[in-house]
Amino acid sequence: MRYTLKTAWNYALADWHRHQHPAMPADLIGQPTPGGGGAAMILNALVCRDHCAAFCFWLRMARLPMSTGIGLPAKLMHRRLKNKYGLQIQPQTDIGPGLYIGHGIGIVIHPLTRIGANCNISQNLTIGSNRSTPAVIGDNVYIGPGVCIVENVSIGDRAVIGAGAVVVKDIPAGATAVGNPARILSRER
Ligand SMILES: CC(C)(COP(=O)(O)OP(=O)(O)OC[C@H]1O[C@@H](n2cnc3c(N)ncnc32)[C@H](O)[C@@H]1OP(=O)(O)O)[C@@H](O)C(=O)NCCC(=O)NCCS
Secondary structure: OOOOOHHHHHHHHHHHHHHHHOOOOOHHHHOOOOOOOOHHHHHHHOOOOHHHHHHHHHHHHHHOOHOOHHHHHHHHHHHHHHHHHHHOOOOOEOOOOOOOOOOOEEEEEEEOOOOOOEEEEEOOOOEEOOOOOOOEEEOEEEEOOOOEOOOOEEEEEOOOOOOEEEOOOOOOOOOOOEOOOOEEOOOOO
């Protein structure tokens, strides 16, 4: 997919709406994406009242090339927030629209990770790989605080990863996983 200014804007707007209404992602299935709110989103991005939503905005914009005019300021703002809050999420990471970052501090995501739409990520998360083969994460996934997702596991749509889990194996769609190593607590009905 070509990543244009329109894509960046739509993704940023979807992220913004998630930060206004932080429901569990599974509750959003079938819900229409609310429109509007662009002015409030930009104001927040400039003053960083909600630094998680502001980070998402600059993350989306920083992926644009310098020639768009917004690329350079976005890269600078992204870097500032990244360093300030320890949010090591690179602009080129493939993350679907509707990202929600809860209590954004101390997040490390390998840049080759793929994350679907409407996902929640929380503080002190690592999605890592020593072999450049990080996880593939579906849509509407909730990842609790203090989670570590190791190497090339696949996490299905609507999965819930409980606080403090260390995920070393695939998690099926709709399952809830907890613990170290993560075990399946419940499966989708
Ligand atoms: C994963 C989670 C969603 C599961 O919730 P749930 O389905 O309601 O599960 P329950 O609370 O009924 O617990 C079921 C069992 O799993 C265990 N369990 C629940 N969450 C666990 C976790 N994160 N790690 C290890 N075990 C866990 C419980 O101790 C219980 O064990 P038992 O049957 O031996 O007593 C939830 O526990 C969780 O981790 N939520 C994140 C909360 C949080 O930190 N939010 C962020 C705020 S900033």
